[in-house]
Amino acid sequence: MSEQLQSDFDKIVKTSKLSNEEIQFKKNFLNNFIKKGFPNRKQEDWKFLDISQIIKKNISDLSYFNDYSQSNKIDPSIFVDGLEHNKIIFINGRIEKIDFNFEDQNKIEIIDETKKDISFEYENSLIDLNSAFTDKVFKISVKKNYSLKKPLIIYHSINDKIKSTNINLRLNFELGENSCFKLIDYFADTTEKNFINIFYNFNLEKHSILKNYKIDKFRNNNLKYSLNNIEQDNNSVSETFILSAGSDYFKNEINCNLNGEYSSAFINGIFSLKENQQHEIRTIINHLVENTKSYQLIKSVLGKNSKSAYQGRILVNSKAQKTDGYQLSKAILLDETSEFNAKPELEIYADDVKCSHGSASGSLDENSIFYLMSRGLNYQQSKELLINGFLMDVVEKITDVEIKNLITNIIGLKQ
Amino acid sequence: MDTREKDIEKLKDYKYGFTTDIENIKAPKGLNEDVIKFISKIKKEPQWMLDFRLKAYERLKLLKEPNWQKPKYPKIDYQNLYYYSAPKSMKDKPKSLDELDPKLLETYKKLGIPLQEQARLNGIAVDAVFDSVSVATTFKGELTKHGIIFCSMSEAIQKHPDLVKKYLGTVIPVTDHFFATLNSAVFTDGSFVYIPEGVKCPMELSTYFRINASETGQFERTLIIADKGSYVSYLEGCTAPMRDENQLHAANVELIALDDAEIKYSTVQNWYPGDENGKGGIYNFVTKRGLCKGKNSKISWTQVETGSAITWKYPSCILKGDNSIGEFYSIAITNNHQKADTGTKMIHLGKNTKSKIISKGISAGFSDMTYRGLVDINSKAKNSSNYTQCDSLLMGNKCGAHTVPYIKNKNFDSNIAHEATTSKISEEQLHYCQQRGLNPEEAVGLIVNGFCKEVLQQLPMEFAVEAQKLVGISLEGSVG
Numbered sequence: 001m002s003e004q005l006q007s008d009f010d011k012i013v014k015t016s017k018l019s020n021e022e023i024q025f026k027k028n029f030l031n032n033f034i035k036k037g038f039p040n041r042k043q044e045d046w047k048f049l050d051i052s053q054i055i056k057k058n059i060s061d062l063s064y065f066n067d068y069s070q071s072n073k074i075d076p077s078i079f080v081d082g083l084e085h086n087k088i089i090f091i092n093g094r095i096e097k098i099d100f101n102f103e104d105q106n107k108i109e110i111i112d113e114t115k116k117d118i119s120f121e122y123e124n125s126l127i128d129l130n131s132a133f134t135d136k137v138f139k140i141s142v143k144k145n146y147s148l149k150k151p152l153i154i155y156h157s158i159n160d161k162i163k164s165t166n167i168n169l170r171l172n173f174e175l176g177e178n179s180c181f182k183l184i185d186y187f188a189d190t191t192e193k194n195f196i197n198i199f200y201n202f203n204l205e206k207h208s209i210l211k212n213y214k215i216d217k218f219r220n221n222n223l224k225y226s227l228n229n230i231e232q233d234n235n236s237v238s239e240t241f242i243l244s245a246g247s248d249y250f251k252n253e254i255n256c257n258l259n260g261e262y263s264s265a266f267i268n269g270i271f272s273l274k275e276n277q278q279h280e281i282r283t284i285i286n287h288l289v290e291n292t293k294s295y296q297l298i299k300s301v302l303g304k305n306s307k308s309a310y311q312g313r314i315l316v317n318s319k320a321q322k323t324d325g326y327q328l329s330k331a332i333l334l335d336e337t338s339e340f341n342a343k344p345e346l347e348i349y350a351d352d353v354k355c356s357h358g359s360a361s362g363s364l365d366e367n368s369i370f371y372l373m374s375r376g377l378n379y380q381q382s383k384e385l386l387i388n389g390f391l392m393d394v395v396e397k398i399t400d401v402e403i404k405n406l407i408t409n410i411i412g413l414k415q
Numbered sequence: 416m417d418t419r420e421k422d423i424e425k426l427k428d429y430k431y432g433f434t435t436d437i438e439n440i441k442a443p444k445g446l447n448e449d450v451i452k453f454i455s456k457i458k459k460e461p462q463w464m465l466d467f468r469l470k471a472y473e474r475l476k477l478l479k480e481p482n483w484q485k486p487k488y489p490k491i492d493y494q495n496l497y498y499y500s501a502p503k504s505m506k507d508k509p510k511s512l513d514e515l516d517p518k519l520l521e522t523y524k525k526l527g528i529p530l531q532e533q534a535r536l537n538g539i540a541v542d543a544v545f546d547s548v549s550v551a552t553t554f555k556g557e558l559t560k561h562g563i564i565f566c567s568m569s570e571a572i573q574k575h576p577d578l579v580k581k582y583l584g585t586v587i588p589v590t591d592h593f594f595a596t597l598n599s600a601v602f603t604d605g606s607f608v609y610i611p612e613g614v615k616c617p618m619e620l621s622t623y624f625r626i627n628a629s630e631t632g633q634f635e636r637t638l639i640i641a642d643k644g645s646y647v648s649y650l651e652g653c654t655a656p657m658r659d660e661n662q663l664h665a666a667n668v669e670l671i672a673l674d675d676a677e678i679k680y681s682t683v684q685n686w687y688p689g690d691e692n693g694k695g696g697i698y699n700f701v702t703k704r705g706l707c708k709g710k711n712s713k714i715s716w717t718q719v720e721t722g723s724a725i726t727w728k729y730p731s732c733i734l735k736g737d738n739s740i741g742e743f744y745s746i747a748i749t750n751n752h753q754k755a756d757t758g759t760k761m762i763h764l765g766k767n768t769k770s771k772i773i774s775k776g777i778s779a780g781f782s783d784m785t786y787r788g789l790v791d792i793n794s795k796a797k798n799s800s801n802y803t804q805c806d807s808l809l810m811g812n813k814c815g816a817h818t819v820p821y822i823k824n825k826n827f828d829s830n831i832a833h834e835a836t837t838s839k840i841s842e843e844q845l846h847y848c849q850q851r852g853l854n855p856e857e858a859v860g861l862i863v864n865g866f867c868k869e870v871l872q873q874l875p876m877e878f879a880v881e882a883q884k885l886v887g888i889s890l891e892g893s894v895g
Contacts, residue, residue: 044483318813333824336794339794339824339825343822344835345820346807346816348816348837351839353839356835357834358834358835359831360831360832360833361822362829363830
């Protein structure tokens with residue numbers, strides 16, 4: 001593996017316009033990654049779904065070289081209808097377009113941060129892989145007191161020109177005081193068997209609001225990993241919604257530090273899995289100061305041979321009195337072969353807190369099905385109606401009405 | 416001072432913290448093949464037992480100490496421990512209690528354990544283990560009438576080798592984790608119980624463990640077999656003298672329930688927890704595992720954990736027989752610098768299996784408490800269900816309370832429900848109690864006992880009283 005990494009890295013150096021300094025910077029990450037390798041089940045965080053095994057099984061060996069000096073053609077058919085939006089388009093790991101047409105250009109700044117180091121300590125080797133192979137890293141900075149008029153949709157697409165089987169993306173976001181930013185990650189995969197590794201850094205200043213929606217709906221054979229690292233100052237709010245349904249493998253990781261008083265984090269997720277899919281959501285919420293709040297709701301509907309895992313961790317620092325933390329994970333297993341794993345963790349060092357978690361899993365309630373059938377629905381309809389209601393509960397948590405409608409339509413739920 | 420306060424005053428310090436000055440026979444210090452052979456020889460064990468130990472020792476050499484647990488501890492020097500220590504007077508085993516060393520009797524009297532049958536509590540048969548050997552087992556006659564075997568492990572190896580051979584190591588194999596394997600290699604004594612088919616054991620069976628000698632590890636092994644349709648309730652209590660050093664206690668407990676049998680295993684663990692600065696105390700690294708082998712069998716664990724510097728144990732149930740039931744009720748209290756990482760494992764393999772977990776954790780002072788549990792429903796365990804509830808109570812902001820449940824559901828016919836809450840004693844509750852004339856400590860005691868009630872009521876009567884008192888004492892000084 002290490003030879004492939006090394007030679008692909010050298011090829012990128014040759015074809016790209018990176019400065020010497022940038023190359024040196026990336027080289028360090030490459031060496032770190034070669035040393036650590038892919039995460040595996042020996043690490044606690046990867047216990048349920050072992051990514052190194054999954055990559056081996058689905059793709060065998062990865063290749064990493066892409067020629068970032070060549071631009072790709074944008075296919076407008078992937079664009080989302082029925083919602084006016086700003087766009088960032090990634091094709092094959094290269095940023096083809098950044099378009100903030102609906103916004104005041106003075107209020108949004110785009111800065112090259114390719115050389116910016118990772119600001120927190122980590123053990124996760126996928127961050128090293130990401131930093132070694134991402135093309136350019138940009139920071140999108142929203143100025144003080146500005147609310148974006150329209151949401152931003154980031155299109156993650158791959159076309160058949162792709163050479164590698166691994167794509168890495170990284171973006172940094174900074175939300176100035178009292179700003180508001182809505183971000184949708186939209187996956188439009190047209191190729192198969194790639195491993196996509198996404199890493200976002202968010203910095204939320206006082207009173208700012210972040211809403212991030214990740215939509216992975218259409219069935220594809222790609223493997224995806226996404227990490228959101230969120231730093232929150234006083235009174236800031238972050239809302240994350242994850243629809244995890246399309247890829248063969250998808251792990252969403254949210255790492256949220258509530259650094260400011262009265263800051264709050266909301267995470268809502270849906271797993272809707274079928275044949276051979278294996279998905280995971282892992283969250284870490286660090287309550288570091290007083291009066292912070294977090295809320296998590298994760299629901300799974302699991303079909304044949306599918307597997308979902310939820311690892312949620314709430315950590316309450318000894319200073320963080322009056323913390324309010326809540327986790328709930330529920331799963332419906334539709335088939336003998338489906339599997340649900342959960343590890344909802346509480347780690348609490350302060351006494352004046354309200355923290356609780358709940359987890360429940362099982363099959364669809366026969367009594368409810370009977371009730372519906374006695375009112376004239378057939379078995380299949382009753383099942384669908386129950387699942388619809390089960391998932392609608394999560395979608396209802398989305399605070400933006402326009403986006404809620406969009407997501408309801410994409411999933412195909414009935415209001 | 417009224418009587419209640421007097422009681423509290425009397426018990427303020429660890430009242431079991433005395434040592435008994437008694438002559439000991441010890442194995443040479445350190446862990447090697449010779450020591451294992453020495454232990455086996457002094458106990459006059461047959462060859463198969465020695466082979467069992469040596470197999471475990473071979474395996475042990477390959478194993479590393481696990482390190483995923485939350486409470487970290489300084490490295491234990493396994494070569495600097497005595498693996499066998501026995502009172503000299505036990506060398507030629509006394510035939511009756513009258514021949515027992517009076518010093519030993521005195522010790523157990525001080526501990527409140529009645530070895531002389533006339534001083535007994537209402538019919539509890541006791542097996543007392545002092546350091547490495549069992550010193551006395553009471554009520555033998557009565558039990559033999561019913562065909563029940565209740566004796567020390569060493570005696571069972573001599574007198575009932577078939578049963579021991581058949582079941583020893585079937586629930587905790589010699590190739591298990593580090594501490595279990597260590598125990599398999601060097602275990603010295605423990606209790607053995609066999610309840611024959613269809614017999615309901617007429618009295619509570621009980622073992623009392625006492626570590627006395629310094630620099631000694633205690634490694635006892637308990638094996639309980641409940642044959643078809645039988646029932647037994649078993650109690651275990653433990654204490655140790657106050658010492659500055661940390662002492663290791665690594666026991667193995669194996670329970671086997673055949674068709675329609677029920678085993679109820681209760682523990683009140685009150686090892687010396689170390690002083691208020693966290694110096695000394697017992698490391699309690701125990702492996703307890705029950706196997707519901709037959710149909711409709713039931714195993715129920717109840718534990719009250721108040722002692723030990725570090726508690727690290729997960730009494731587990733393997734629900735292999737169809738319709739079998741596993742239960743786990745636990746109260747764990749940590750104060751000062753104590754640390755506990757405890758919980759259970761419920762492994763559902765048979766159809767229609769049910770398990771229930773109720774865990775109450777209370778942490779005060781600078782202590783740290785972790786509930787860690789696994790509920791695993793296998794794909795063949797159709798129509799199984801689990802209910803888990805773990806609540807934590809925090810007193811003060813220097814302590815920690817953590818919950819780490821692992822939930823694995825591989826069967827769509829089965830249900831798992833898990834709930835956990837963490838909170839503190841609310842001002843309103845305290846205020847209400849104080850208004851009615853209780854002082855703050857009494858109020859806290861009352862509220863805590865209410866918090867623990869679900870578990871306390873699972874204990875046999877005599878134990879419940881002791882446990883209730885312990886709960887109060889363990890939290891002394893944590894209020895205000």
